[in-house]
Amino acid sequence: MQRVSSASMLCVLLAFTLCAPSGAQDRLADAWEVLGPTHIGRPLDEVSKEISLTCDGGTVRQVCATDAKAMVPFGRVPARKIQAVFDDAHLSKVTVIFSDLQYPALLRFLTDRFGNGEDRSYVARAGMAGEFRAGVYLWHQAGVSVVIEQYAGKIDRGALSYGSESAMVEVVRKVTSYPRGARRDL
DSSP states (O other), X not given: OOOOOHXXXXXXXXXXXXXXXXXXXXXXXXXXXXXXXXXXXXXXXXXXXXXXXXXXXXXXXXXXXXXXXXXXXXXXXXXXXXEEEEETTEEEEEEEEEXXXXXXXXXHHHHHHHOSOEEOOEEEEOGGGOEEEEOEEEEEETTEEEEXXXXXXXTTEEEEEEEETTTTHHHHXXXXXXXXXXXXXX
């Protein structure tokens, strides 16, 4: 019989601990399956069984988020943060923050599901007289508005926001307030 050193056993136990499921977050293959646009209106108690969220404790409106230290997969890309808003304990709006480098993959993912969106892209003005295209697309699907922004207020951060039409009024107003291709500050 072969003897196993205590150091080898410790390595095996450590590997098992790191790989073993520890909660709802670990069982979740992709947050899209729990929080995607088709889940708008879903009750908080159902959602919280499938994804780990920390909520602010509001009564009528609760704002919940994933752990800022964990990269959660969403639509096959790593999300930096996912924020979910629950009005009267039902999902009304979701905002997913991701690296700008993930924008093309997430845009393809959304286009595969919703078709070609309304192109609301603009020419971003940056420092030193630089200009570049900032991709923005909008979809309206079954009472849900979906907006993806390549640069969400910062050069290295994109955002996907979606929710009920009433929850998305301000976001949709912001992306449609300029004509397509207009020049504006990032």
